[in-house]
Amino acid sequence: MSKSLNTRLKSFLVVLVLPTLFACQNTLKPWVKPYERNNLTLAVMDWELDPIANGYRHHVYQAREGARGAEGGSGGGCGCN
Template sequence: MVIKLIVKVALIISLISLSGCASFPPKPWVKPYERQFLADPIMRLARHPIANMHIAHVLEGRESARGAEGTGGGGCGCN
């Protein structure tokens, strides 16, 4: 229930922030030339995709939680 609420609030914020409404026109607040820190490879969650795929595979066979891993998923493929 709490998670659902968080997701809804996040979506509402996104909708507001993305709204094309002329009376409330938030502009993108981080300009392209201000993104040098974000572009640094150390900031990437998928800095090492092949390692992330292995970690997801190790965990999916040993834990019941699945989904939203960010690696595409696909199941353990094992029994």
């Protein structure tokens, strides 16, 4: 079980890191031009639309669940033991 988790975490790394490394090659150019990114700037596409609300949501779960981390925030000692 733990071994498969380890493997899955490494797979996560490979799935996103490898395309990026390939993307750094000179032969590959950015394929989404700046003028094509209008949809990506809209509110419905924003993961961090309201930081004050996201921070609170993470706090609610961290205080009640054993898992922690990898939720995109900067985090720290929260005194929520």
